[in-house]
Amino acid sequence: MKILVTGAAGFIGYHLSELLLSRDHQVVGIDNINDYYDVNLKYARLNQLGVDKETAAVFGQETTSQSKNFKFIRINLEDREAINQLFQQEQFQVVCNLAAQAGVRYSIENPHAYVDSNIVGYVNLLEACRHTKVEHLVYASSSSVYGLNSKIPFSTKDTVDTPISLYAASKKSNELMAHTYSHLFGFATTGLRFFTVYGPWGRPDMAAYLFAEGIRKEEPIKVFNHGKMERDFTYVGDIVQGVMRIIEGEVATRKEKNELYKVYNIGNNNSVKLSDYIENIEKNLGKKAQKNMMDMQPGDVAKTWADVTELIEDYGYSPNTTVEEGVKKFIDWYKIYNNLK
């Protein structure tokens, strides 16, 4: 299968590309390699995919990889011309959109970054899918669309009309626009509401990495909502297995069943106390955290928990990595990446 993975230098995009390549798919990865967090981590991930930094850094330059089925191009989703040209040239069967301006808190200071990447860029992809007859667009939504929903676990049947951050609003609008395009132009769209993904090569702006950094450097870590947070932490390996099943899944049957538009939760089906998560990081680093207890952050929610029944039923999704196993794998990688003994 010929697949476009956007955000291929990102955390989930890198893992997904690696998995798809191991299954002999032809993968084209794009990313604008923005500096929302350390670009060296993005280049290091690309390096794992066989792409070197010097060539990957040039906008618009096609970079072949040591892996024969992978190539990478640095492109902005907002660059409509470049996106159209790429789609015309490659004629993708499936597109997996993981490129986005991520982060809930950052959207309060930098709203335009979200509109540029998550709205303008996303519409460019929808249009390119439409005009080049892409069969299936799989795209990242987010658990943040549940906003202040207090019904647990979160179900895709719950109403999600009350986002409390611009990030969440941008992801919800992705789902709405996907519905329009599936309806009008007859291609399958699958939105995936990810729930706090963690694991090796993880994002430095997310809890696992921030906590590990603080504990290692013996600096206080910020613990929001005075530690009374719970999250459906999902191991990245489980996530990409699920995404891969959807990408490889049949779309013809969805067409017959009139189910071209779909949205799923993709989480671990379990909510873990933040204090237990921190304890696992402490154990694996062999050091205790200094906790700076803080109030709840604007735009944040106290508890997330994904009901993943639909994804299990429709695609045989099977998250099976416990937080103990997943945090160990994350810290093992973290130590190597940061040259720690």
Ligand SMILES: NC(=O)c1ccc[n+]([C@@H]2O[C@H](COP(=O)([O-])OP(=O)(O)OC[C@H]3O[C@@H](n4cnc5c(N)ncnc54)[C@H](O)[C@@H]3O)[C@@H](O)[C@H]2O)c1
């Ligand atoms: N990691 C999580 O816990 C989580 C949770 C919910 C949703 N998501 C969503 O999943 C997707 C992947 O997340 P991630 O954790 O891998 O994030 P990430 O930031 O590591 O990856 C996103 C990549 O997209 C690229 N990008 C951003 N804007 C772009 C643009 N306009 N054009 C081209 N490239 C662009 C970035 O450079 C980055 O490498 C995102 O859509 C995110 O919103 C992630």
